[in-house]
Every structure is written in structure tokens, then in C-alpha cells.
Amino acid sequence: xxxxxxxxxxxxxxxxxxxxxxxxxxxxxxxxxxxxxxxxxxxxxxxxxxxxxxxxxxxxxxxxxxxxxxxxxxxxxxxxxxxxxxxxxxxxxxxxxxxxxxxxxxxxxxxxxxxxxxxxxxxxxxxxxxxxxxxxxxxxxxxxxxxxxxxxxxxxxxxxxxxxxxxxxxxxxxxxxxxxxxxxxxxxxxxxxxxxxxxxxxxxxxxxxxxxxxxxxxxxxxxxxxxxxxxxxxxxxxxxxxxxxxxxxxxxxxxxxxxxxxxxxxxxxxxxxxxxxxxxxxxxxxxxxxxxxxxxxxxxxxxxxxxxxxxxxxxxxxxxxxxxxxxxxxxxxxxxxxxxxxxxxxxxxxxxxxxxxxxxxxxxxxxxxxxxxxxxxxxxxxxxxxxxxxxxxxxxxxxxxx
Amino acid sequence: xxxxxxxxxxxxxxxxxxxxxxxxxxxxxxxxxxxxxxxxxxxxxxxxxxxxxxxxxxxxxxxxxxxxxxxxxxxxxxxxxxxxxxxxxxxxxxxxxxxxxxxxxxxxxxxxxxxxxxxxxxxxxxxxxxxxxxxxxxxxxxxxxxxxxxxxxxxxxxxxxxxxxxxxxxxxxxxxxxxxxxxxxxxxxxxxxxxxxxxxxxxxxxxxxxxxxxxxxxxxxxxxxxxxxxxxxxxxxxxxxxxxxxxxxxxxxxxxxxxxxxxxxxxxxxxxxxxxxxxxxxxxxxxxxxxxxxxxxxxxxxxxxxxxxxxxxxxxxxxxxxxxxxxxxxxxxxxxxxxxxxxxxxxxxxxxxxxxxxxxxxxxxxxxxxxxxxxxxxxxxxxxxxxxxxxxxxxxxxxxxx
Numbered sequence: 001x002x003x004x005x006x007x008x009x010x011x012x013x014x015x016x017x018x019x020x021x022x023x024x025x026x027x028x029x030x031x032x033x034x035x036x037x038x039x040x041x042x043x044x045x046x047x048x049x050x051x052x053x054x055x056x057x058x059x060x061x062x063x064x065x066x067x068x069x070x071x072x073x074x075x076x077x078x079x080x081x082x083x084x085x086x087x088x089x090x091x092x093x094x095x096x097x098x099x100x101x102x103x104x105x106x107x108x109x110x111x112x113x114x115x116x117x118x119x120x121x122x123x124x125x126x127x128x129x130x131x132x133x134x135x136x137x138x139x140x141x142x143x144x145x146x147x148x149x150x151x152x153x154x155x156x157x158x159x160x161x162x163x164x165x166x167x168x169x170x171x172x173x174x175x176x177x178x179x180x181x182x183x184x185x186x187x188x189x190x191x192x193x194x195x196x197x198x199x200x201x202x203x204x205x206x207x208x209x210x211x212x213x214x215x216x217x218x219x220x221x222x223x224x225x226x227x228x229x230x231x232x233x234x235x236x237x238x239x240x241x242x243x244x245x246x247x248x249x250x251x252x253x254x255x256x257x258x259x260x261x262x263x264x265x266x267x268x269x270x271x272x273x274x275x276x277x278x279x280x281x282x283x284x285x286x287x288x289x290x291x292x293x294x295x296x297x298x299x300x301x302x303x304x305x306x307x308x309x310x311x312x313x314x315x316x317x318x319x320x321x322x323x324x325x326x327x328x329x330x331x332x333x334x335x336x337x338x339x340x341x342x343x344x345x346x347x348x349x350x351x352x353x354x355x356x357x358x359x360x361x362x363x364x365x366x367x368x369x370x371x372x373x374x375x376x377x378x379x380x381x382x383x384x385x386x387x388x389x390x391x392x393x394x395x396x397x398x399x400x401x402x
Numbered sequence: 403x404x405x406x407x408x409x410x411x412x413x414x415x416x417x418x419x420x421x422x423x424x425x426x427x428x429x430x431x432x433x434x435x436x437x438x439x440x441x442x443x444x445x446x447x448x449x450x451x452x453x454x455x456x457x458x459x460x461x462x463x464x465x466x467x468x469x470x471x472x473x474x475x476x477x478x479x480x481x482x483x484x485x486x487x488x489x490x491x492x493x494x495x496x497x498x499x500x501x502x503x504x505x506x507x508x509x510x511x512x513x514x515x516x517x518x519x520x521x522x523x524x525x526x527x528x529x530x531x532x533x534x535x536x537x538x539x540x541x542x543x544x545x546x547x548x549x550x551x552x553x554x555x556x557x558x559x560x561x562x563x564x565x566x567x568x569x570x571x572x573x574x575x576x577x578x579x580x581x582x583x584x585x586x587x588x589x590x591x592x593x594x595x596x597x598x599x600x601x602x603x604x605x606x607x608x609x610x611x612x613x614x615x616x617x618x619x620x621x622x623x624x625x626x627x628x629x630x631x632x633x634x635x636x637x638x639x640x641x642x643x644x645x646x647x648x649x650x651x652x653x654x655x656x657x658x659x660x661x662x663x664x665x666x667x668x669x670x671x672x673x674x675x676x677x678x679x680x681x682x683x684x685x686x687x688x689x690x691x692x693x694x695x696x697x698x699x700x701x702x703x704x705x706x707x708x709x710x711x712x713x714x715x716x717x718x719x720x721x722x723x724x725x726x727x728x729x730x731x732x733x734x735x736x737x738x739x740x741x742x743x744x745x746x747x748x749x750x751x752x753x754x755x756x757x758x759x760x761x762x763x764x765x766x767x768x769x770x771x772x773x774x775x776x777x778x779x780x781x782x783x784x785x786x787x788x789x790x791x792x793x794x795x796x797x798x799x800x801x802x803x804x
Contacts, residue, residue, distance in 0.1 A: 001598070002598050002599055002628070004511055005567075006513050013666065014666040040464055044461045050463075053458070060447055062644050063440075063643045063644055096498055096672070097668060097669065099668035108406055109407050111408050128664065134514055134536070166404075197404055226403045242466060242670065244672040252403070255406060261415055267527075272675065
């Protein structure tokens, strides 16, 4: 029998999805599973999007241009202007989700063995795109004690080698919810200019910032024009994850030319999705006000309830819709699976993403989980009560089995 | 300024799309450009597909399962049964187009430096997916003289090294239109079993076979159960290229497990597209009869007209909707660009795909073009008349400039 590739063996399973079989089995046993594991918002997709698809008129469902239609990209420049970034239409390449933007960005800038520095914990799927290209992810640890702030310049410089080609941040951050400040971005600017690196920023949660804070796009930093590569997606902004429509944006022409070659190889992004994305640009401001108000309320519910549980710590996230919590257990991989396999509280259990998969350094994050607050307050309250009972029961059964 | 990757430099531009800027410029000058360069069918997408999208009811556009919904994959097993292949739902992984199936298939079975043998000329974008993984494409030449039949076992064995992991065929073939016979597939079976290789078959043109010939899926060959990996897509079958919905199908569990990890990293295929694909399975048989009749008529028009032009040779394709033609010019890259930049016949010109980009061996295919017959007979007639006039004018201007 022929053998699979070494990279296929090395490829890590998704920490967000790997417990799915246990959740499925629990549901088959009649247990209600509250999903805190995946960033699938429950917020309605804007009506303008749904109407555009209903009214989309065509006789042949054709390919798009590989880079996306001129019309849509022209409209996008207005959107980017509204968030403080001046880009031209040709500097935007449409991609199939932010995922593909990352893949194409990596392929275009990093060769096998090249290194990319990423503050950990980080969105676990970055590993997948790196593995595809045999790219080495070099983690730099941010910790729950500082609320996951950016590590110091000194820490970054310790990690830079002759193979370092890029730094990648996610801002606001998935999984930590951390929003990088102007000062932190300036620090990154200094490093990438000094060492001539690319700076990738995954800004798909750009709209989700709280307490009147402001998200700063790296596209708004003129000194970074040849270094900045932004990964974007409509998934979270318009609660349209299933569209799989994103973009890679850079002012570096060589990168654009190269990304376009990868984009041409896969022909185009999905046509229905571009129709949805173009319509989404007409979403009224009131939608975002409603959504942000809702997320702030959920976040506050979640974080305050979590911190009330004995032994649980959860810093207040400044953006996105994720929180990282430290639990009083040794290994959240074991605990999260146990919650699905062996526990229920009044017929309900909770699915969370064990955090170790968001760290590249072995051993880190073992007592942490990522929680996505994409459910209504009532469900969050139920979930956290259930988690609290689960923690008690887990402790008891661990003691009994000793 | 930071540098792009070496693989980004090596990445070949698409021979199908690289002349697009010249076509765009010609259109801006008021020239009508007849597109024979791209396999974008003009046939209507089935009404069941369009209705399903119009009637798709949802409030949140959510992610799908990474491998596609159970319901859709269950239905697909019936479809595969109808084409002679027995597969189970879990042996099908939904992908974003056939392109992604190829990418995931390559990533799961080939490491950097590993070799895949592909009969040339081949679909040029295979190069792109190989380049992404630093995989070496080893071409084995099929020639226009034999109508692009499969080379002999001896020829294959000359190419096999310790790094050979797989063979890839496209059946019916893009760009040649060649349909592999049972005898040829048995020959491939013998080779892959003897050398323990994977056999990839891109079968996206499965439905387009003519003269009562029969397409044979490698999924119907039980001895290949652990070797066969099929790449599929709804793009051509239902004239739904813009859906970007495909599948990777294999009975090799290790490959399935590995492909799933890559699929999970990008979360899911586009949701609208799965709705379209599921509906497409209800397309009536009459649709395919109509379509095949139409393509046979177009093919016959194209091939007979081409062979009437002095110095032009075009073998009769047995399937798909492409033909390869040899033209009486030295370099079709130059000629095809000249047709767009400097020629028109009554305000019309023709865009074709220069064939050199479909060969991996340098120097081959320089006097060939790939022509997609995805236009009505009247347009094909106009295009070939225009090509004939273009060839004359090109010859004259070449002689004058000497």
C-alpha cells in the first residue's frame, strides 16, 4: 500500500474540530451539547446579503476573475478607506476565505524551511497552512498573566534567525481576544523594518473591538507599505462564515503578482459568495452597533461568570469573540473530552476547544481552553453553570479513581 | 524590501489566463474577442440548481462540516454508483473545486522533492499545485501523432525513481480530449501495483464522452482500492464552474484521514455551493443528452474546419470539450498574443491557449494551441474563419518583417 506524505503525518488535527466525534456521540445519546468551541456566530446574516442571493440573476454560473471582479474590488477600496486604510483595487486579491489568503500569502513569501514568528497562543489552523509549505512556525509566548499582550522587542529578536521571513499577528486576536495597541504595532513596525521581514496581519475581527477602543490596520502604516500583508474575510464581519470569501491585501507589487499566480491556478473564488460579499458592503451601520452591543454583553456575562468559579481565571478580551480561560484541571484535552463522553448536567454538556492546540511550544496551555461567545446570554449562563458542575464532578471522579 | 519565495518565482503563470491583459486591451479598442482559451461552458446551469439557490432558506450562513454534509455525501454515493463506482459516504471529502481536491491530494501523499508522473500535455494548473508543495512533476510525453494516447509501460518505467510516489491522469483529458481505454487503464493499474504508487485520476469530464464510448472510473477497479484517488468537480458536469465545488474520493482510509486534516484547516467549502451541488443531483438525464449532442456537433464543426486550414492538424477528441491543434507557426505564444494585439478580421479576433504551458518538457508544444469548444457552432465557425485569416496575415507580416 503506498504511504501518505510525511507532512500529512505531521499535520496537526484541528483543536477546534477534533472533539466533534465525541460531541456527535453525546448528541446521539440525547445530550444537549452547547458549542463554545467554534467561532460560528449565531447572529443573523444581513438581509441585504440574503436578498442579493435570492435575486441573483444568471443563466450560466461562471468563473469569476481569479483576483475577483473589478467592480467588487473597487467597492472594497471604499470600505478599507472607512477603516483608515488607503488601498487601490489592484492591491486586493479576492480569496476563498481568509484561509486561502493565508495559504497564498505563505506560499508567496516563504519557502520550505523558512521561519515565521507567531505570538502564541495562535489560531491553530496557521499550523496547517505552514505545514502545507514545510514552513517552520516559531512561537513567541504571550501569557494569560499579562492578558496576552505582545511580547517585548527583545523577545522577538531572540527568535530571529537567517531563515526568518515574516511575523504573523491576528488583531484582534483569535484565540485570546487581545487587541494590539498603537504602541505594540509600532514595536512590530520597528522589528520588521530593522530585519526586513514581511508582517502578516489577520484582521478578520477588525469590527469587533470594545470599550471605544480603535482597531489599527497595518495597512494604515505607510512605512510598512512593502512589508504589510493583510488577511481579511467577510465570515465574521457579516456573520457569513459559509460564504468562504476573503481577500489578501498588500501594496507590495511583487507579492501581488505572485499571489495572483497561485490564485489563477485555482481559477476563481465562488461566484455566489462574491455576490453575497458585494451586497454585504451595503450593510447598515446599525447592524454593527447591534452586533457589538450584543457581543459586549455576552463577553461580560461570560467573563464575570467564569471568574466567579473557584480556580478559574479569564482575562477580559478587548476584541473578537473569544476568551481564554485557565481551568483548575491538569489537562484540558482530557477534561473537554470527558465533558462530552461522561458528563451531563440536567441532560446538557459543554464543548470547548482545549488550548494546547493553540500553542506551538509543547506543554503550554494545557490547563487553558478557548471559549467562543457566539451564543445568547441565556445559553452562556447555562453553559458556564454546566462547566462549573462539570469541574466539580471531574474533580470528584479524579479523586475517587486515585 | 523583503523578498518573495523561490517557489513564488518558479510558479508558472496560467497559460489559459496569462493573455487576459491583451484580450482586455483589445476589447477596450472595440474588438470582439472570441474566447477559445478557457473551459467555461456557455451551456445553461440546470434550472434545479438555480431554483435551489433562490429558495435556500437560512438566517445564518454557517460553515459546513469540513468534509461536507452527510446528506449530500450520501446522495453522491448514488451518483457514483450510477457511473460504476461503489463508494461510501465517508470515502468522499467535499472540496472547493477540483483544484482543492488536487491540492489536498498532493499534500497528503507527496513531500517536497517527491515525484509525480503526468502524461503531457496536461492541465497546466497541476504545476501550480505541485509547486505549492515543492513536488517534482515528471512529464511523460504523449504526442499529437497518436492522438495523445497513453505512452507504453516501458516509457513509464523509464521515469520511475525512488522518489516516484504517484501517477496522475486526466480522463477524459484536458487539454487533449483523449479518452483512456480499458486497456490503457489496465496498463496503469499494472504499473501502480508493481511500483506501489498512488494513481490520481481527474475525472471532472466523466460525462463528456462521445461515439457511444464509455468512461471508466478508476474507482471501479477493485485492485486499485488502496491506490486510486479521484478528483471530481461539479463545474463542467452541470455547467456550474463558479460554484467551486468538488470532491476527493478514495477508499484508502489513511489518505482520507490526512485529507480531512487539510480540509479542517480551511474550515469548510462554500455553503451556497453545496446547496447548488445537492440540487444538481436532480438534473434530469435529458439535460446530459442535450449537452452531449451539442458538444459533439461543436466538436465536429471545430475539428473539420481546423483540418481544412492549410498546415493545421487537429485529432478528433473522444471526450471533454477541448481539442489540441498544431498550427503552421513557430511559436503559438507569439502568435496568440499577436492575434490579440495586432489582428482583427471584421472587428473580431480569437483568444486561444498556447500549448507550451501544458507541457513540462521545454520546447514541446510550441506550435500547438488548446481550443475549448464551449461556444455555439456559429461562433466556432466565425472563430475558425478568423483564425484562418489570422494565420495568413501573420505569415505575411512575418515574411515582410524578414
